Amino acid sequence: MLAFIIQRLLQAVVVMLSVSFVSFALFQFVGDPINNMVGQDATAEQRELLRERLGLNDPWPLQFVKYVGNIVQGEFGMSYRVGVPVEDLIADRLPATIELVLVSALLALLIGVPMGVYTGLNRNSWLSRLFLTISLIGISLPTFVIGILLILIFGVWLQWLPTFGRAGVVDLGWWTTSFLTLDGWRSLIMPSITLALFQLTLIMRLIRAEMLEVLRTDYIKFARARGLRNRAVHFRHALKNTLVPVITITGLQIGSLLAFSIITETVFQWPGMGLLILQAIQFVDIPVMSSYLVLIAFLFVLINLIVDLLYFIVDPRLRLDSLGRGAH
């Protein structure tokens, strides 16, 4: 197991290094940072001096090492567009995205799991068929269309909910939250449903398929033969064994939620990371783009690592297996 963890860690480091190389290369090949820093009338000498002082004349491997060093210390450079350190921009935007993603993930799990269990247990009831049909539509509807439909129905026609922005934000100093006010929650409803819907259908379908699979196994038949109540069979024996793949997929889906939050944030003008990167792409703001690349890769690698380790914690068979065979 230890060997497995070390191998995974090494892989993670390799992935992070290659991603930071790509984002470093962006700096090298797109535009001239000096042009973005000095005025129009700077002389060639002044430019050369600045170039030397910033270390831009160093060979690129040395520059790359410095770049990685800066990233590790949390320094991502200055945004070309707004002239603010990128890490400040990110710290400003991150809470909005994290809260949105968190609420959506909970929503997807709290609704998706019961729906999946229900459709798995009652295969042929009309409600299951309804759920399945809805989930097919949910998979085919692009995220932005869901958002637009919600805005049209609940924002424009019924006028129940605010249609854009993050309202009722409370500043806690190091974190801004919309969890503490009613307005904040109201502004969260539509974006989080939009973001959750696809994951919800995915989790439901996954649990359903796993339940169908597990219910066919011998130990379920044996549990029934022992005279256990349906509840105990379904939830203690069946559901518990479906959870391993569900945890894995959910972990990976948190990554997708981060990616799809770009779309949701655009539709609802939610001031998070997604909107930040989109504006950066439109304005060719290289420092923001490359920092986003590094940060998102880091989050993905972290989530994957946690999911890999969760495998061992959740499923005792895997631990036994790797003990039996020695190293992985």
Add this chain to the structure above:
Amino acid sequence: MNSQHDILEVNQGLIARLVDSFKRAQDSDLYYSFRRSPVIVSAFIITMIMFFAAFLAPWIAPHQTLDLKTLDLMNAYLPPAWEPNSDPNFLLGTDDQGRDILSGMMFGLRISLGVGFASVIVSAIVGTLLGLLSGYLGGRLDSFIMRVADVQLTFPAILIALLIDGIVGSLLPKAAYNELKLYVLVLAIAASQWVNFARTVRGSTLVEKNKEYVQAAKVIGVHPFWIMVRHVLPNVISPVLVIATLSLALAILTEATLSFLGVGVPPTSPSLGTLIRIGQQYLFSGEWWMTIFPSSALVILVLAVNLLGDWLRDALNPKLR
């Protein structure tokens, strides 16, 4: 005279063969399972109607929306023909520039489908080739390609396409932007999808390469390249068709999403996603038709292609028969 006669005869032979293969297709299992499901037949018909509407748009669209000279601002913001204050010339209404929504959708569909097909073809070719090489040759190349694929699979396709498209798009010179942007978009979407093809083809190549016919070809000294292309490839190609269908739906969605975000197709060639993006701004002032019709077209197209892909997967899977 004589040569004309020959051509006629060749043609007759060809027609006879076509009729023959058509008859055989009618007898096949695939056609049978197609006919049996009304959902699939309607999905097929809808897809075909959309393909034709897109392909023939320049000839059958009621208005030439891409031609700026034909636009009249007097026609802007017209609702669909069944609403009050509408103009029967514009069946589904007009947008803020006085463009006919229906014609705009047909031209938009043309671009959406064009980008979708092009990126699926590119990713299918690249993915199949890499999968074939990876599976047949094995070794370092295999573990390298598959490691890259593993890493890429952990990132959502939309994010990869967005980043590639955004980064490469920002590198383009301003002058060539509109022309090159479409190609960049195609490549970005293709790059986000090759993995599915590569993994599947690699899997079936691993099975095929140990079979006797490959051994036989090796023994008589056929060059590995020709074994791969002429012997292994035909036997691993059928799942590619299924993945390509499902990928088409995904590619259309990815393109629409990127265009909706404003980083996809250039403004000179508006796709369905661009139309939705434009229409979204008028949602609050009540002009719902600018968004709802293009969105519906997109959803129906994706749903139909997805249904066809699912059906094809099940119909071609011998285990489910």
